[in-house]
Amino acid sequence: MTHRSSFRAKCQIGLALLLLSAAGSVAAKTPDPDAREAFDGAMAQFRQSDLRAARVSLMNAIDDDPDWAEPHVLLAQVSLELFDAITARSEIDRALRLGVKPERINHLMGHALWLQGENEAASNLLTKGPIGAPFLTYANRILGRVRMDMGDFTGAGKALDQALENDRDDSMAWTDLARYRFALADQGGAIAAVEEAVKLNPNNVRALELRGQLVRSQFGLVAALPWFERALQINPGDIPALEEYATTLGEAGRHAAMLEQIRKLVAIDGVNPKAFYMQAVIAARARDYPLARRLLQRINGPFAERAGPQLLSAVVEYELGNWHRAIDALDSLVETRPYDDQARVLLARTRYRSGEYLDAWDTLAPLANRSDASQYVLHLAAKILQAADRREDAVAYMDRAAFPSARPAAVLNERSPFSAAADDASRNPNSAPDVLPYLRLLLARGETGPARAAALRLAEGNGSVPDAQVLLGDAERAAGNQTAALAAFERARAIRFTEPLLLRMVAGYRGAGNDDAARKALTEFAAFNPSSPSAMRLVAYDFLDRGEWGNAIPWLLRLRSRIGFNDAILNANLARAYSGLGRHSDAKREAALAYTIDPANLMVTHVYGQVLLATGKDIKHARSLLRKANKMAPTRADIRKDYETALKKKAG
Structure with missing residues (x-):
């Protein structure tokens, strides 16, 4: 048998x-x-x-x-x-x-x-x-x-x-x-x-x-699909499996297949809140915000209180210009989920758009001041500070955002009081939920020795807890033990591969001179998360950092098809890549688009000037742009050098 x-x-x-x-x-x-x-x-x-x-x-x-x-x-x-x-x-x-x-x-x-x-x-x-x-x-x-x-x-x-x-x-x-x-x-x-x-x-x-x-x-969206398919082969009408399958298809960018599963879900359960939510997500991505709002209004019960529907509702209200409704929803979300960076960024952006510049800065500062702050966060911080008449501070954030690179993820700030976290950790030194907050606080305070000792003890007793391995890696990295840090990150990766972990691994391998391992981690993450804007951006920026312009362009174009044409930094990076290949007309088009979207951005201004300088046909305009960039960041030697080159060239 x-x-x-x-x-x-x-x-x-x-x-x-x-x-x-x-x-x-x-x-x-x-x-x-x-x-x-x-x-x-x-x-x-x-x-x-x-x-x-x-x-x-x-x-x-x-x-x-x-x-x-x-x-x-x-x-x-x-x-x-x-x-x-x-x-x-x-x-x-x-x-x-x-x-x-x-x-x-x-x-x-x-x-x-x-x-x-x-x-x-x-x-x-x-x-x-x-x-x-x-x-x-x-x-x-x-x-x-x-x-x-x-x-x-x-x-x-x-x-x-x-x-x-x-x-x-x-x-x-x-x-x-x-x-x-x-x-x-x-x-x-x-x-x-x-x-x-x-x-x-x-x-x-x-x-x-x-x-x-x-x-x-553990691996990514695409790897999960066969498991949901297997469950639905056994019971085609299982609602939780249908919900998870449809959600995963949507997150992987397979929207036609997602809609097919949603139709099955609605046929079985005509008031299923997740079905309405997934349809609202598709409507919002298609920029049909009134339809998305109507679909969200049909969601009732506990599911409506979850972070996903609340965040989507805030995005819809933001896009419809209802700033205060969006702020109210996001305030509540950030208060209950202080680690939700996406909600925090959207709240800061909404407050900026509504003219609440100081409140916007207070909201964004915890993220903008992190060493692993994204380029978008740094750019938004500069815009908020500029609007608040803090121009010198704005220039500092513009300078950090000037050129992209894969930065290591910083330790997550822990909002628990240190004394309470220390007490919990001392009572239960082998319990991950009790020790992890204490470890984050120790690392944030720069107490590397105690953090490393506690992290080693926790990781040894919790080998299957990925966060324990990640924090051990952070402690080893802070102590200068790069090889041990990467080993801990690899152990975490085998259990759960997340974007913050990817950032740590790429930075660690590149710092150790192992570019092949860094690239392998990037491409594997992107392969299993093909519609992830963060994954696309990281791979593209890795190619940009290496000067591999031809490899960067397809990733940048995929990213733009996913998020739209309104990202000035993305367009400027496309201009850099085209210019690097000698495709000057394409580079000029992308640089001009980026500058139209955000003429106050240092990187955009500099890249536009560089592109025009490379064509040799519009030196006067290039000189004007590079002069502006030089005034925005007078301490930047690379910008000063480009400006001096433009001054020496004859106008064409």
Whole structure:
């Protein structure tokens, strides 16, 4: 017998025992023959993960024989698999009235209560109510999810350990353990657990969906798609898998395929909030902001309070010119998510557009003052400071933004009080959630020695927590141990490859003279995240830094097709690349476009002057531009040299 057929046999026996024990307290009853036929069909459909067909068959069985308990029990379980807690509770109540003992069905009631957000009631029932021995694994894994939602991660861990102690071969228990580990930032442990879940049950749709999510953060968008496709082959109507698949397709730039999945989602669930959200994203990318707004207004419930819909709503209001609405939404978002850099930048930009220059600077300063501040952030900082009449400060940020390069990501600023973080770390020196904030604060304060010691201890005991490895790498880098830093970054990369980690690795490898390794990391990240503007920009800028103009141009054009023509820095870099290839007319066109968009930008002004100087045909204009750039940054030797070259050339 194969592993899969063996597993199926085990499931059939287990399901039969569940139903027999659930109805065991009821007097023997011969069901209606039609009801039995419909019920047997439902059992087969349930085993094949065709949950909606099973639900219809069970409703037919109940219509044929409403006093037979078994269809009610199975319909409750099917409804829970479909996230329909209301129907599940109704069927549980009917089963109890038909004589099913509470200990045979309380695990299902606890599950239903949890799905409805009644965590206290679910916890009380699952811990104090009678639970039959065959259902203890199920009850404990649901209890683990309940306690996770209540913020009791210690209790959640104990419940999940108990679930697996009851049955090491329960695929869903391993799946929920993976979710628990992921919530604790233990992505490596989560991957190991979900791999065990899939091994035990290759048809576990929840495990396949979670594996897809973990692969998405581990490698990238494209790598995750086969896992969602596999889940949907097993159950084409599974809503969470459809949502994740459609979202990943959209983020990968495959919008036609995304819309096809959205249509399937809407056909199954006509009020699905994620479907409206994904359609709103597409509308916003097409610059149809009124349509995006109408779609967002159809999103209700807890999903509307998530960061994604709130941020998109703010973007839409910004594009429609409703500054104050956008500011209100972004203020709330930044307050609740202080590390959300995207929301912080948008809030600063919105305040700048509305004329609130000082507030805009206060919002942006934490990002602009970081060593790894992006070119866009630096450019926005210069514009805000210039508008606030702080021209000397503005020039300093213009100078930093002048030419792009891949900078190492700085340590994330931690907003916890240092004393509180130190106390948490001393009490739990091997707990990643307790030690990580303390490490960030130590590194931000420049206390490299203590940071390195604490990071080494944490990383040794938390090898599968990527953030522990990243901070160890930061500590080693600060201590001057570049080889050790790169080794730590590589360990983190094997678990989760993110943009900040990419920045660290590229800077580290280039600093060590290993350009091939830096390029390999860049191209791998871009291959799995093909529609990521950050990835496109980083690869393009890497080629620009190397002077490989022909390789840079396709990436810059892809980036422009993704974000539009309004990015002056992007257009100026295209001009640099075209000029480097001797394509002077193309370079002049791009430089002129960049200057039209932002004539006050130092880089744009300088590049435009350089391009005209290289053509040899408009020296007078080139001289004027380079004079302006020289005045903007009088200490820049390269600009001064170009200006002096223009002065020596005759006007053409």
